[in-house]
Amino acid sequence: MVEPTRPPAMFIGGVAALDFLNSIASPVDIPVEWIETGEDLLNWLLQANLVKSKVVEHMRKSAGPGELDAVAVQARGLRDWFRTFVTSHMGAPLTREAIRELKPLNRLLARDEVYGQLVPRHENTNDEGATGLEFVADRRWRSPETLLLPVAKAMADLLTTVDFTYVKECEWHTCTLLFVDTTRGHMRRWCSMGVCGNRAKQAAHRERSVRASGQDSESAPSSRRRARP
């Protein structure tokens, strides 16, 4: 089967949970779905650093036919639900009352089987007071559905560590990419300067030229155009 050409997935959200929401987007006007199939989900999780390659290999070998694709369907459902939550709360600090809407996420988190292990510490660490050992957390990957759990944990991290005041959607009218604005002064408006920042610059430039040539004077009603990239 020939894979349709698809640009690489985007990781501009600043946190994994927003990158997950950005796994469907319209970077160049046509919507792109990066989690179409179970194999897509595995690849996305790997690129997002949410699972290790040995987990991906294990899932490929152990999942029954159609099982991974079914999890991809669930992942998209989880993504739709969480996008609604995030877009309805972004722009202001999250309050305690938000918990009422998060029952589906808590149900998912309750299925997690996380455990810890002591391992030799990675050699090039400079942590003060660190010994030669470190504690790492892993989870039991019992079924393909377990693949939703690192995503749920990433969502929990977003909800508990990020000020929703600075969660933003790119301001370009056709762009749905979400990100955490960590800039000083919190003036970030675009998913990336290279894509929507550039589109906005070009649109502003076109508008200025139109105005300068007199086509968009006040007597010409609503000739203000939306830019096309």
Ligand SMILES: [Zn+2]
């Ligand atoms: Zn954008």
